Amino acid sequence: MIAKVEPLTTARALRGPFDYLLTGRMTGVGVGSLLLVPFGRQRLRGVVVALTETSELPAERLAEPIAVLGEPVSQSLVDLGLWVARQYVSTPARGLELVLEPGGGRGVGARTELRATITEAGRSALGGSERLGPKQVAALERLEASAGPVAAGADRDAMRRLGARGLVELVDAEVSRRPEVVAVGARGARPELTPAQAAAVKRIKAGLDGSGGELLLHGVTGSGKTEVYLTATEAALERGRGVIVLVPEIGLTPQTVSRFEARFGDGVAVLHSALSAGERRDEWMRLRRGEARVCVGPRSAAFAPVEGLGLIVVDEEHDSSYKQESDPRYDARDVARRRAHTEQAMLVFGTATPRPESWERLERVELRERADGSPMPGIEVVDMRERDGREGPFHARTREALARLAVTGGKAIVMVPRRGWSPFLDCRVCGHSWSCPNCDVSLVLHRAGDVMRCHHCGHTEGVPEQCTECGSASIARHGAGSEQVADIVTELVEPVPVFRLDSDSATRKGAHARILAEFDRAPTGVLIGTQMVAKGHDFGDVVLSVVVDADSSLRFPDFRAEERTFALVSQLAGRSGRGGSGRVLVQTLAPAADAIVSAADHDAPGFLAGELERRRELAYPPFATLLRIEMSAKDGRDAEGAALEVAARLRPLLPRGATLLGPAPRFRLRDRERRQLLVKAGDRAAAIAAVREAVEGAVAAKAMRGVQVSVDVDPQ
Numbered sequence: 276m277i278a279k280v281e282p283l284t285t286a287r288a289l290r291g292p293f294d295y296l297l298t299g300r301m302t303g304v305g306v307g308s309l310l311l312v313p314f315g316r317q318r319l320r321g322v323v324v325a326l327t328e329t330s331e332l333p334a335e336r337l338a339e340p341i342a343v344l345g346e347p348v349s350q351s352l353v354d355l356g357l358w359v360a361r362q363y364v365s366t367p368a369r370g371l372e373l374v375l376e377p378g379g380g381r382g383v384g385a386r387t388e389l390r391a392t393i394t395e396a397g398r399s400a401l402g403g404s405e406r407l408g409p410k411q412v413a414a415l416e417r418l419e420a421s422a423g424p425v426a427a428g429a430d431r432d433a434m435r436r437l438g439a440r441g442l443v444e445l446v447d448a449e450v451s452r453r454p455e456v457v458a459v460g461a462r463g464a465r466p467e468l469t470p471a472q473a474a475a476v477k478r479i480k481a482g483l484d485g486s487g488g489e490l491l492l493h494g495v496t497g498s499g500k501t502e503v504y505l506t507a508t509e510a511a512l513e514r515g516r517g518v519i520v521l522v523p524e525i526g527l528t529p530q531t532v533s534r535f536e537a538r539f540g541d542g543v544a545v546l547h548s549a550l551s552a553g554e555r556r557d558e559w560m561r562l563r564r565g566e567a568r569v570c571v572g573p574r575s576a577a578f579a580p581v582e583g584l585g586l587i588v589v590d591e592e593h594d595s596s597y598k599q600e601s602d603p604r605y606d607a608r609d610v611a612r613r614r615a616h617t618e619q620a621m622l623v624f625g626t627a628t629p630r631p632e633s634w635e636r637l638e639r640v641e642l643r644e645r646a647d648g649s650p651m652p653g654i655e656v657v658d659m660r661e662r663d664g665r666e667g668p669f670h671a672r673t674r675e676a677l678a679r680l681a682v683t684g685g686k687a688i689v690m691v692p693r694r695g696w697s698p699f700l701d702c703r704v705c706g707h708s709w710s711c712p713n714c715d716v717s718l719v720l721h722r723a724g725d726v727m728r729c730h731h732c733g734h735t736e737g738v739p740e741q742c743t744e745c746g747s748a749s750i751a752r753h754g755a756g757s758e759q760v761a762d763i764v765t766e767l768v769e770p771v772p773v774f775r776l777d778s779d780s781a782t783r784k785g786a787h788a789r790i791l792a793e794f795d796r797a798p799t800g801v802l803i804g805t806q807m808v809a810k811g812h813d814f815g816d817v818v819l820s821v822v823v824d825a826d827s828s829l830r831f832p833d834f835r836a837e838e839r840t841f842a843l844v845s846q847l848a849g850r851s852g853r854g855g856s857g858r859v860l861v862q863t864l865a866p867a868a869d870a871i872v873s874a875a876d877h878d879a880p881g882f883l884a885g886e887l888e889r890r891r892e893l894a895y896p897p898f899a900t901l902l903r904i905e906m907s908a909k910d911g912r913d914a915e916g917a918a919l920e921v922a923a924r925l926r927p928l929l930p931r932g933a934t935l936l937g938p939a940p941r942f943r944l945r946d947r948e949r950r951q952l953l954v955k956a957g958d959r960a961a962a963i964a965a966v967r968e969a970v971e972g973a974v975a976a977k978a979m980r981g982v983q984v985s986v987d988v989d990p991q
């Protein structure tokens with residue numbers, strides 16, 4: 276038997292798979308097995324992607340694998356990994372790494388504990404047949420009192436001695452390291468579904484009983500989408516099928532996780548990157564063995580080893596965290612589609628603010644009202660043009676609304692576009708500004724730690740006391756980040772506590788969830804932070820939400836700017852007024868912008884209709900596919916040369932009607948100069964194939980020395 280093995284190496288130029296001879300010595304090797312194989316003078320890990328009877332090479336030239344590593348994965352996951360590699364113009368190794376056991380067979384083992392059971396001889400020893408020390412008596416009594424095996428724990432030494440005398444039976448049992456879940460507002464109760472929820476569940480069940488399908492669950496914030504997911508999950512489990520629930524980010528959605536755990540207990544496995552290596556491996560293994568049939572996790576959970584998949588839920592489907600921003604730059608929403616399609620599972624995209632792509636393409640099920648019957652909060656657009664810039668980040672109206680909190684009680688959420696204290700410093704005399712030496716972006720002043728920091732590469736330097744160019748001591752600080760806004764609000768609302776949520780305030784594992792839990796428990800408080808505060812938390816008593824600068828996302832030079840702004844404003848507004856009255860203030864310099872007006876009117880259908888019209892005219896997604904190819908190098912000339920080479924190869928390969936833009940410079944990042952090519956094409960598959968061929972051709976022709984190339988299909 277021949278195993279076709281894809282070696283797990285990052286070299287783009289390597290062309291697998293390679294044949295290895297399986298002899299009787301190595302048993303149980305199949306598609307999906309992870310092997311250690313000899314490769315030239317090295318040893319590499321590799322995945323079996325196919326088994327065949329014959330090889331093009333003579334048997335005596337074939338090497339044998341050295342060992343089997345770790346747990347095999349299913350054929351369908353191998354296929355999915357290879358699909359990702361092709362679809363996102365990456366390498367088979369990178370695609371396959373996504374589906375393998377966490378740790379990929381590199382030394383994360385099972386944890387075991389010593390467990391003891393009393394034997395017949397042990398019982399008679401307790402009856403006086405043998406001499407026992409006091410510790411041994413205590414240990415045996417503990418075992419006798421228990422029906423089954425008992426963890427040896429602190430009695431480990433005594434147990435071992437008893438074991439040696441045959442008085443107890445000892446086993447090393449595997450125990451799962453379960454991650455700790457911070458419960459945020461988990462409600463175990465099972466409400467009776469509203470008619471709209473019941474209709475949504477009925478539609479999903481039809482898919483479960485048929486051959487799957489796709490669906491957009493468009494429900495306003497608080498309409499009870501999560502309850503629909505929970506009931507649909509029960510329906511899938513009743514039918515013997517497994518479930519994957521994708522959430523934007525575990526740390527920011529502890530509530531959804533808690534609600535699944537409250538409903539399904541140990542039947543749920545949680546997979547994400549903040550787990551320890553051991554926890555991750557054990558959760559993965561519980562899914563692999565079918566001990567847990569429901570997986571909740573962020574984008575990587577799209578690859579979870581759930582067998583007999585019946586349902587995939589993508590919660591908050593509009594969230595850009597579903598896109599991986601390093602190679603392979605996969606989109607978990609498309610991976611989920613692929614997987615649902617091949618496994619005939621039902622796929623549900625849920626959100627209050629659908630992507631234009633989903634709105635255009637998918638069957639819709641609507642939840643038009645909040646589950647608790649409360650009205651949507653009133654949204655006031657606050658025109659910042661009528662205001663003097665020296666008054667700080669808040670309009671007078673916003674300041675008053677915040678200050679009232681100290682009197683009225685309740686909670687408020689404030690969303691600020693940037694973290695840090697001041698995003699921009701310059702010299703009042705000569706105009707010099709401070710930017711990162713490695714990246715062409717400005718440094719952000721952080722008062723905590725008293726440093727200037729680059730938000731792209733992490734470079735830090737001291738805060739300047741005088742201008743490095745002209746020596747002037749007059750340095751202006753522009754703009755207010757979350758750190759400064761939190762300071763201002765603290766003074767405004769005293770003694771109401773202020774909670775800050777951004778990636779500076781929460782660097783340690785689980786810190787986000789803890790801050791959210793504290794805010795949830797506090798009788799009154801203000802939650803201040805970056806876009807993180809707009810994600811799907813459900814707090815009962817938020818009476819005020821503030822968007823400090825709604826234009827920051829609108830100013831982004833990107834065709835998704837409107838979509839993103841609409842989602843951010845609507846999502847933040849949706850945190851307000853659950854179970855009662857709520858007020859939302861949206862500060863903006865562009866009060867007439869479509870995205871802002873539609874969000875203020877709670878008019879997702881209106882916004883989407885206009886946005887789709889605009890995209891159709893400009894031939895943007897979903898009416899075309901975009902691909903971005905980025906070349907980066909220490910020296911700009913190398914990046915430019917590589918970009919020209921790829922462009923020259925690509926032009927004749929592109930499908931009819933496709934356009935190629937560039938090479939165009941992108942800002943320098945981490946001390947690398949960058950050039951990009953942009954492809955816009957109607958024929959998605961043909962465009963991807965053309966880009967793959969052009970990039971691989973350029974690599975093979977050694978035109979990419981010292982140049983990193985990355986391809987982004989559907990850049991966000």
Ligand code: ADP
Pocket residue numbers: 462466467468469472494495496497498499500501502503646647813
């Ligand atoms: P969404 O996910 O759409 O934002 P949730 O599922 O979080 O909405 O529901 C919002 C709130 O309404 C939650 O507190 C939830 O427990 C409650 N809820 C959901 N469905 C019902 C129902 N059928 N009856 C009463 N309360 C419900």
Ligand code: ZN
Pocket residue numbers: 702703704705706707742743744745746747
């Ligand atoms: Zn100066």
Ligand code: ZN
Pocket residue numbers: 711712713714729730731732733734945
């Ligand atoms: Zn930098």
